[in-house]
Amino acid sequence: MPEEALPGWKGGSILKSPDIRDPLQPGQIICYDPSTGRHLATIRAHTKADVDFALARARRAQEKWAKTSFAERKVVLQSLLDFILEHQESICRVASRDTGKTMVDGSFGEILTTCERIRWTLAHGEDALKDDFRNPGLLMFYKSAKVTYRPMGVVAALVSWNYPFHNTFGPLITALFAGNGILIKASEQVAWSTTTYFANIAKSCLVACGHDPELVQFLVGFQDCGEAVVESGVDGITFIGSPQVGMKVARAASSLLTPCVLELGGKDVAIVNRDVDLEAIIPILMRGVFQNCGQNCIGIERIIVHEDVHDKLVTMVASRIAQLKQGPPLEAKNIDCGSMTMAGRTKALEELIEDAVAHGAEVVCGGKGFVHPEFPSGQFFAPTLITGLRSEMKIAQEEAFAPIMAIFKFSTLEQAVAIANSSIYSLGSSVFSRNQREGIYVMDRLRVGMSNLNDFGVNYLCQSLPFGGVGKSGYGRFGGPEGLRAVCHQKSITVDRWPMLIQTFLPPVLQYPMNNVGDAIVVTRDLANIIYAGWSSRFMAVCEIIKVLIIGGNEKERVE
Template structure:
């Protein structure tokens, strides 16, 4: 079948342009949604300004009660939500359920820990300022714009939306044009527990709608998507000094050391590289395997990956490629590798049958091939032989991306993890960090900057507010023109005693 992308359809009776979201498995229309104009986006942000005052005024306890109610409502409607995600992305029922389980976990964590992470607290004032009391708190920015992806249309945006809301902000959310219904579902369910104001509003549309959100005067943009688009978002926000959180692409390695549990590593590599049809920014794209265990690892991966098949049925191993254009990226990476001498031990070019791509496992891939250097974002896995785990670390750190990584080693796991230049590492597992609410998620280099999840994720949507309050006069006060030279001599003598040894 021919795979289609969302396109603008006829205007509705009210004159609003609309577009269809399509099921990538069948090409059938899931629903129609409005194309929000620049004026629509600005109106959404304006309304969010009033909503933000109300929402911040509820305080941590009031917001936690509403967020907990939202979480419980989502749990009640979990089956409906799963079916919607599967319809818009094509992912299998279990892949969608896994995503939603993490949505619930992160909403719970953010609501529970916001007060402790952000609330006012005393901080030491230091010996020189002994007569002052110092306090610090983190205050909401106001209105946060979130631009979400299609591969995890609920989990990834909620990593920004849930934490921004817990911090006291209103949110205007622009979902991917491939998954607009998921964004509408999030906003509509939230409105049921917060009916007073549009604290969370969804605006649907294409790239122009996202660009309008960047220029709308929001207090921060949280973007998830490709590195190329992330650069455009950053440039668009620079004109107004709108701060940006960028969660971009990755080429995440799995390192298999000489002392690894090879069976566990192979199982993790296949799941981490192929689940959700490989459409995971922090999924496994390259396995760097020590020579001592390489042959065993390749044999196990080959056996496991060859059994998996994509499909449109709910119990398929994984679903289709959601975005039609990504199929050609996958094809070009596989073709380039094969043309340059790589071998496919599982699948090959014949595995690419839009909208589905069967598992492809490549070995002997040249170091500068696209499949080894660029994000493929499909159910493919490159397995590279290295001398040992130390070489694997050096190769991983030389890459332009730095999102996540995995390390398999019985005795050196934490040591190797500590040496990796990336935002997150799983030891003897893959993607474990994404399931831990307390751990920040984000990368370095071409993978972007800023963090969602954890205390860092909460503070990402706030500004620090510091107060120093004078409690009583100091015996020595250098902060006046009446201080005299004697005062400064005593202050410098104190500095030498306190800090010069």
């Protein structure tokens, strides 16, 4: 574990206006703790030359790795799981120092999710990638048909900063188990944790298990580095980030026809029906909104509440939100909400709030940036509750990625669905109702990639399920069998089922050059009738084919 994450560390100069870029050092990344402003390191940003070099090394290592067995790959993943379980606190402290998240948020988002990804892959990954035999159909009854899943080669993952450990190791676990090498381009926002600790975990694990550590390559840099990765010639791309950048990735990848999985923004909803137990669901809503200070792709950004329970819910959550404690998680005790990871977010969030108020919304609490009395350089935004929202407001359409509980009101289930589907984003969703029939009715009508009844985000802890959205929330899936297969080449194969007894044979009437095209047309037409028509038509077709093949039909070809 790096010194800066050790308990009691108070080193590092306090930056007055922290920013990852310094105009005087354009090729360097300024790494700092966003909850205190403490300088952590200055790291060289990788360039196109670094990307090309990394890809060449990964390709050499992958040639050997592709020949390993699933058993050998499972040893690597089990070793990684053992390490994570033994070093949970270290991983969370490093993630906390680099992002400002609390240790509990780290345990939820970094540890549990990664461990479950490994557990599922160990238990079910081999079944997902084994040869998949398919029914060849009556026409090809004498063939055996199957799909094989083979590694793409070297894939790339361009991942976001909100969960620096999990977002790095999730794609890595999938890629390695499928037999690939991988380039991981981590966000420049978390260059320190990636290069000083997380990269070393992955490489040390491979070495400990007797494999080439060059199989995984870690890169940190600015836009030019990401562009170089996309255009490098990797065999597949996973991108986790904003829709704006995701569209650029898709355009660049299209020039090489590189397949992409894009997991983009969200404006996830939680629909609260009139029959709910508020005491039971409010803790879930609070976690869904304020987990990681709202910096979650599937964080709850809109709560749509039935008018019968609206006022009571607002009163109950307001008292809880007012009690949330903010500060630097590694330097203050009993912190509920850490900091915003990215600099400069306060102004944009305040403008969203002000626009909503100008159009009739009400801020119940929060709504502004928070200056910590002991850590004025920390990047904090006050936990916020805002009500009276409508779908046309900016705050209802733009991804906030912040600790803001935004509440809408509805009177009918159809109205709730209309509000939910009014967003351009379509990632995840939650529906809370004790009437399961009504809950499923609503879920079936939501235009989203994922939905949970009476829960938040648990689809991601069910690693057997694919994860992803539709529309501006991206396309493709990671997680589950679909995620493993997404980093594989899928090959369709047929072989003779009984090679010594029957193989494909073309009768003379169908062989080139054809002596009588009219007879050939009759044979192919009747073959279709034998396979697909009713029993009487099948009998007539058999008789006609026998006549043509044995006696000769001498059918005339129609050319006019």
